[in-house]
Amino acid sequence: MNQEILKIQNLNVYIGDTHIVKDISMGFLRKNITAVMGPSGCGKTTLIRCINRMHELIPTAKVTGEITLYGRDLYAFNPIYVRRKIGMVFQRPNPFPTMSIYDNVLAGYQLNGVSLTRQEKDHIVQDALKKAALWEEVKDNLHRKGTFLSGGQQQRLCIARALAMKPKILLMDEPTSALDPKATSHIEELLIELKKSVTIVIVTHNIAQASRISDSTAFLYMGELVEYESTKKMFTVPKDKRTEEYLIGKFG
Amino acid sequence: MIKTNMPLRMVKDKASQGLVFLFSVLLAIPLMVILFYVVKNGLGVMSWTFLTHLPKPVGESGGGISNAIVGTLILVGLASLVSIPMGIFTGIYLSEYGNTKTAKYVRLCVEVLQGIPSIVIGIVAYVWVVVTLGHFSAISGGVALGMMMLPVITLSTEETIKLIPKTLKEASLALGVPYYRTMLSVILPTGLNGILTGALLGISRVAGETAPLLFTAFGSPFMNANITKPIQSLPLLIFNYSTSPYEEWQKLGWGASFLLISMIFCLSLITKGVTRKR
Ligand SMILES: Nc1ncnc2c1ncn2[C@@H]1O[C@H](COP(=O)(O)OP(=O)(O)OP(=O)(O)O)[C@@H](O)[C@H]1O
Ligand SMILES: [Mg+2]
Numbered sequence: 023m024n025q026e027i028l029k030i031q032n033l034n035v036y037i038g039d040t041h042i043v044k045d046i047s048m049g050f051l052r053k054n055i056t057a058v059m060g061p062s063g064c065g066k067t068t069l070i071r072c073i074n075r076m077h078e079l080i081p082t083a084k085v086t087g088e089i090t091l092y093g094r095d096l097y098a099f100n101p102i103y104v105r106r107k108i109g110m111v112f113q114r115p116n117p118f119p120t121m122s123i124y125d126n127v128l129a130g131y132q133l134n135g136v137s138l139t140r141q142e143k144d145h146i147v148q149d150a151l152k153k154a155a156l157w158e159e160v161k162d163n164l165h166r167k168g169t170f171l172s173g174g175q176q177q178r179l180c181i182a183r184a185l186a187m188k189p190k191i192l193l194m195d196e197p198t199s200a201l202d203p204k205a206t207s208h209i210e211e212l213l214i215e216l217k218k219s220v221t222i223v224i225v226t227h228n229i230a231q232a233s234r235i236s237d238s239t240a241f242l243y244m245g246e247l248v249e250y251e252s253t254k255k256m257f258t259v260p261k262d263k264r265t266e267e268y269l270i271g272k273f274g
Numbered sequence: 275m276i277k278t279n280m281p282l283r284m285v286k287d288k289a290s291q292g293l294v295f296l297f298s299v300l301l302a303i304p305l306m307v308i309l310f311y312v313v314k315n316g317l318g319v320m321s322w323t324f325l326t327h328l329p330k331p332v333g334e335s336g337g338g339i340s341n342a343i344v345g346t347l348i349l350v351g352l353a354s355l356v357s358i359p360m361g362i363f364t365g366i367y368l369s370e371y372g373n374t375k376t377a378k379y380v381r382l383c384v385e386v387l388q389g390i391p392s393i394v395i396g397i398v399a400y401v402w403v404v405v406t407l408g409h410f411s412a413i414s415g416g417v418a419l420g421m422m423m424l425p426v427i428t429l430s431t432e433e434t435i436k437l438i439p440k441t442l443k444e445a446s447l448a449l450g451v452p453y454y455r456t457m458l459s460v461i462l463p464t465g466l467n468g469i470l471t472g473a474l475l476g477i478s479r480v481a482g483e484t485a486p487l488l489f490t491a492f493g494s495p496f497m498n499a500n501i502t503k504p505i506q507s508l509p510l511l512i513f514n515y516s517t518s519p520y521e522e523w524q525k526l527g528w529g530a531s532f533l534l535i536s537m538i539f540c541l542s543l544i545t546k547g548v549t550r551k552r
Binding site: 074076079103104105109110112114116117118119120129130133134135183184187 | 466
């Protein structure tokens with residue numbers, strides 16, 4: 023039943039002459055949360071940006087290897103299609119400053135020229151904001167600018183914006199690193215809830231967070247995949263010495 | 275030793291402060307003198323007739339400068355029509371591909387264009403448009419003014435877009451929005467204030483230009499909305515009327531100066547307002 027929705031094989035990423043991601047192979051199980059951990063600069067962001075092809079924005083980036091989505095070559099698809107199926111939430115909240123909360127949630131549709139009826143719009147907005155645990159806080163102010171919200175609320179707005187597109191996979195790059203503990207725990211609850219319908223890949227520096235929410239964890243070190251295990255296993259008996267050192271806080 | 279020097283230092287300090295103040299005041303004097311004369315001679319000329327009527331022939335009193343007002347609006351409109359879209363697109367290009375070789379040459383051209391004296395730009399427009407069409411025209415004036423606006427708009431668009439965080443562009447692209455739509459529907463609206471400021475600065479820069487219009491738009495005593503015909507403009511009218519020997523015309527010249535300065539002043543106020551909102 024639990025098949026791999028996404029599979030990375032022998033992925034190498036070079037930016038300019040620097041070899042950043044080194045021969046990584048790993049699969050992602052459907053409706054699981056996979057945590058990607060590792061010291062700063064080890065290539066976590068670079069790795070997950072290959073999955074929705076955001077690395078193509080860097081002119082000097084070169085990728086070898088294969089990524090498959092449902093068994094089909096990701097790079098054979100149109101990048102626009104890939105990005106609609108694979109949503110992304112960034113490290114810093116980045117709502118569109120010219121748009122209201124309502125329009126921010128709908129941005130993926132409106133910017134793509136999809137026309138929706140008033141009812142469909144209301145439904146999508148309400149649904150996405152509820153899933154992102156933001157509805158109660160903003161339901162009376164939907165037409166205010168998204169940038170009036172607090173940092174944590176903005177991040178949840180960005181999550182709602184990604185969820186509104188009904189992605190199959192959600193990539194999250196340290197989504198809680200700029201947030202306080204309360205907003206963080208909000209988002210963690212939300213991720214566990216979301217797992218029912220979406221496959222999640224989350225980059226995090228927060229070891230406790232990974233252990234709380236993830237099913238499996240990948241540990242990257244200097245661009246290499248050192249260990250990829252079920253979270254429970256890795257956090258109790260890490261196989262590699264570097265993983266162990268990272269988990270007890272020796273670096274990063 | 276140090277103690278005995280203290281009073282001297284304080285004197286120096288006070289003296290340099292005083293000097294700076296003095297020069298600031300001196301600087302304001304020419305402006306005050308200009309404003310004084312323009313208001314003194316021009317304000318009295320203002321009237322409904324002045325704004326809505328055509329100039330009268332020499333000898334008759336009264337008359338207005340409606341043809342020059344309409345002409346200036348048409349010239350600035352023509353100039354904006356070409357230079358605002360072109361400047362915005364060039365600005366986007368420079369901010370997006372600023373490190374490529376082509377972009378470096380384009381930026382150099384834009385900067386050089388900005389430094390070219392307006393009279394020379396007038397000659398270029400003369401050779402391009404007037405000689406081609408065979409006669410003076412509003413269009414040639416619009417081209418000359420447009421060339422002067424272009425660098426202002428291009429450079430301010432580039433600066434504005436460079437200041438917009440990259441994460442915003444990424445947010446849009448990550449939603450599967452195509453690149454061109456990201457630029458048009460996300461980046462441009464976000465930088466709208468800055469771009470608008472650039473456009474207004476460009477307009478204020480050319481609204482008072484005379485030199486490039488002398489042998490392009492040329493001037494005309496008639497009301498004209500045909501852009502292939504010569505057209506009057508406020509600065510041209512000021513130039514012609516103020517240097518004429520007729521007192522009636524000189525009066526109109528002062529009135530036109532007052533009007534032009536007021537228009538440009540309003541534009542700067544609007545620009546300030548727009549900038550503050552950012
Ligand atoms: N656009 C780029 N141009 C050049 N080098 C880059 C670029 N992006 C990333 N790198 C390099 O790639 C390496 C990995 O960066 P990456 O952002 O993937 O690390 P990370 O694991 O996400 O780190 P952090 O935890 O600090 O976010 C770094 O050494 C960085 O200098
Ligand atoms: Mg990172």
